[in-house]
Amino acid sequence: MxxxxxxxxxxxxxxxxxxxxxxxxxxxxxxxxxxxxxxIPEITLKQFMLLTMVRQSNTELTLTHAGRLLGCSRQNIKKLASTLERKGYVKIGQSTSDSRAASIKATEQLHRYFQDTFAAYETQLHTLFSVYDAKELNQFFSLIMKLYEGIDQMETKDPK
CATH class of the missing domain: 1.10.287 (Helix Hairpins)
Structure with missing residues (x-):
């Protein structure tokens, strides 16, 4: 089957x-x-997604905020970030806005990684989505955003 x-x-x-x-x-x-x-054996997909969030963040990214963005716990983010810090991609340090929080900062190695390696990911993305025409891609995007609305409803649902 x-x-x-x-x-x-x-x-x-x-x-x-x-x-x-x-x-x-x-x-x-x-x-x-x-x-x-x-x-891409160098990093896992979960590590890549965290690196993407760090790279795209316009503000300081705390472990807790990264966990909310990626849909996992602060502890899981800490584990991913610690591995990435050992590899030289990020630095974990005290948040400048909240002394109780830890934040993740990009390193120069992270920026080089995206400059040197990201083309391979983009090729894979194009292959993955090549089965869609522009209209279908827009529909799919819209439907995925609605899926997130449903997930948000489940997360904020008042248990009774």
Whole structure:
């Protein structure tokens, strides 16, 4: 049995479609992580995502804030950041705005990494999304943003 066959079997009702979409998101995430980790052995996909957040942040990025952005705990971010600090990509230090918080700062090695290596990731992204035309890509983007709205609703739901 192939995953496409299994998903197709779940296309008959809205309830089944929701289950198929949820399963597909989980499976796709695992497959993308495996592909990425095999392609670029220097860092993991999770480490790459943290580096991207550090690089793109216009303000000081604390461990807690990075955890919220990436959907994981402060402790997981600390572990990822510590590994990246040992590799020379980031520095972990005290936040300038809150002495109780730790922040992650980019190093010159991080900037060089994106200058030298990011083209390989962009090629992979183009390959991944080459199956979509411009209209489909816009629709997909819009739908993913709605998915985040649903996740936000689940996270802020008042348990009763």
């Amino acid at each position: 192939e995953i496409k066959d299994l998903i197709q079997r779940f296309s008959d009702t809205d309830e089944h479609k929701m289950k198929a979409i949820f399963s597909t998101l989980f499976i796709a995430g695992n497959r993308l992580q495996t592909l990425f980790d095999e392609e």
